[in-house]
Amino acid sequence: MITIGSVVWGVRDIPGAVEFWTAALDYELRREPDIDWAMLVPREGEEGIQLSLKLTNSDAPHRHHLDLFADDQEAEVRRLLALGASEVAWEYEEGADYVVLADPDGNRFCVVRG
Template identity: 45%
Template sequence: MACRISELVIDTAAPDRLAAFWSEVLGYVELGREADGSIEIGPPGVGFGGPQPTLVLSPSSAPRAGKLPLHIDVNATDRDQEAELERLLALGARPADVGQTGAESWFVLADPDGNEFCLLRSRLQRVPPPAH
């Protein structure tokens, strides 16, 4: 028996803004909204429980203290790393300095809330949509 990551929950002061950003980054769509203002996004045509985890952007007014203990790594699926970096920066990501030397094969970025994530070099295959 084993577990699988089904959701990643990110606390944010602006769920709509972060949901829009990560939907564009990942090619996700809005799957639903909760009464508390949480927004769940995930792969189109799949939703919760598919091969990729969904993201839940949960409203929070609590200030974040320091670096998050977890961050997201992303890989391009249809372009090289440099082209994907340009796309992510155009979407609102910004370079982040976490002490890297400049010799790394990845780029450290921050989303509109300042959450660090990395753009890795390898290109991955796109997860195909479910067959109907």
């Protein structure tokens, strides 16, 4: 059997990404971050997948994204925008159940109606 141990997210600013993603996901640092790497985990007693942040200087297209499932999609989108996320111009199909946002590093993610 194999399971996902971590999702690795390329960022250009480790401290900024730690600040955004810990607040966005209600995660905490697993241990003190390195200059080029940080591991985020759910707060004690919570379930979820580890998110690892890797420093990158690449301008390559982003080929990864997270789908964040939300019971109250509108409230979560507002909260994430207030934390520093930005809206992404996107052509949504009729009846789309997701909103595309970008984190402060420009990495896209979706907030999906739970």
